Amino acid sequence: MQVARCFNWYAGLLLAAWPVAGPVASPRPSVTVVVSALASSTSAVKLYFYNVREKFLTKGGYAFMRVVQPGGQRQVSLPVELPPGDWAVAITQDVNNNDKLDKNLMGIPTEPFAFSNNVHPRFAPPAFDECKFTVAETGTVVRISLTH
Structure with missing residues (x-):
């Protein structure tokens, strides 16, 4: 009886420590942002991602920001x-590598800028709804051309 009790305790310990397969987390959708018509092939490109x-x-x-070096491209x-x-x-x-977006006296950027959906604002910054794209599946490609 003592052996059986010891065996049961040991088996219970092993089962409690055994890894249990839980739900497998699906990978996050992957998006590739392609920015073309860069003003400089050496100056940093900053991408600001918004979801609110x-x-x-x-x-x-x-939500987050990424800095990309064009590497001569x-x-x-x-x-x-x-x-x-x-x-x-x-x-x-x-383009002048001063780590800020330079603007004129009216607050309009004097350095290249762009928005998703290639929105080109005229008199005011664009709205989120104009620039938004939906991430629903893997393989989304967002192409943006920089405005000079």
């Missing part, structure tokens, strides 16, 4: 893992 409409283009309102391609949902991207290129 009310925070679009606000200072610090982006006039086009950059950036694979990004984004969770499903609506996203918008704002892009700048720091």
Whole structure:
């Protein structure tokens, strides 16, 4: 009886420590952002990703930011893992390498910039809904041409 009790305790311990297969997490959808018509093949390109409409283009309102070096090319391609949902991207290129977006007296950028969906604002910054794209599956490609 003592042996059986010891065996049961040991078997219970092993089963408790045995890894249990849980639900397998599916990989996040992959998006590739292709930015063309760069003003410089050496200046940093900054991509700001937004997923909250009310925070679009606000200072610090982006979900995350990536800096890409063109490496002598006039086009950059950036694979990004984004969770499903609506996203918008704002892009700048720091041609004078001062780590900020230079603007004129009216607040209009004097360095190249762009938005997803190739939105070209005229008199005011674009709205999130104009720039948004939906991430629903793997393999989404967002092509953006920089405005000079």
